[in-house]
């Protein structure tokens with residue numbers, strides 16, 4: 001999951017980003033609203049954690065900008081306790097949740113998971129696809145009771161395709177969500193193909209993976225109910 005953290009308190013921002021990186025999120029940081037605005041215009045994020053109290057920008061404006069630009073990111077606003085009006089306005093403008101400061105990092109993590117489940121229509125932490133299941137808490141893929149050994153990137157790639165099931169995703173989209181910004185000089189479209197090939201190979205040792213489709217001219221799609 002690709003997260004943009006918008007927070008002007010540098011020490012708090014660093015604390016949150018260290019924590020989220022440990023929890024396997026990709027974290028991009030913006031200490032100012034202006035930088036956040038640029039990043040939102042260029043990159044696709046799964047999550048935006050948005051501090052509303054920014055010195056250079058009205059946090060709520062960033063929120064409406066993101067939605068007007070068509071960002072589908074889940075947005076969690078971070079507000080000072082008691083800012084009820086901002087909270088309500090934020091939700092009206094399309095935020096998915098809010099968290100009052102100060103909050104614990106574990107609470108933040110639980111909130112992110114809850115919002116992700118809601119946003120992607122997941123009813124539990126166990127997802128089924130074909131003959132496989134994915135345990136989101138243990139970060140494991142199982143075929144019956146056998147664990148399919150996947151690398152972290154393969155797991156992330158599969159997870160991202162599953163939560164976007166029945167939707168074709170371009171190689172660029174997959175790259176951005178799993179490896180970070182597409183403006184990376186290292187970006188090479190073959191990169192994703194190689195990872196998909198390895199993923200198919202590992203899964204097909206257990207059962208057919210015809211639900212993982214190549215979409216000509218676009219990229220990949222997982223077709224499941």
Ligand code: CA
Pocket residue numbers: 007008009051052053054
């Ligand atoms: Ca602030």
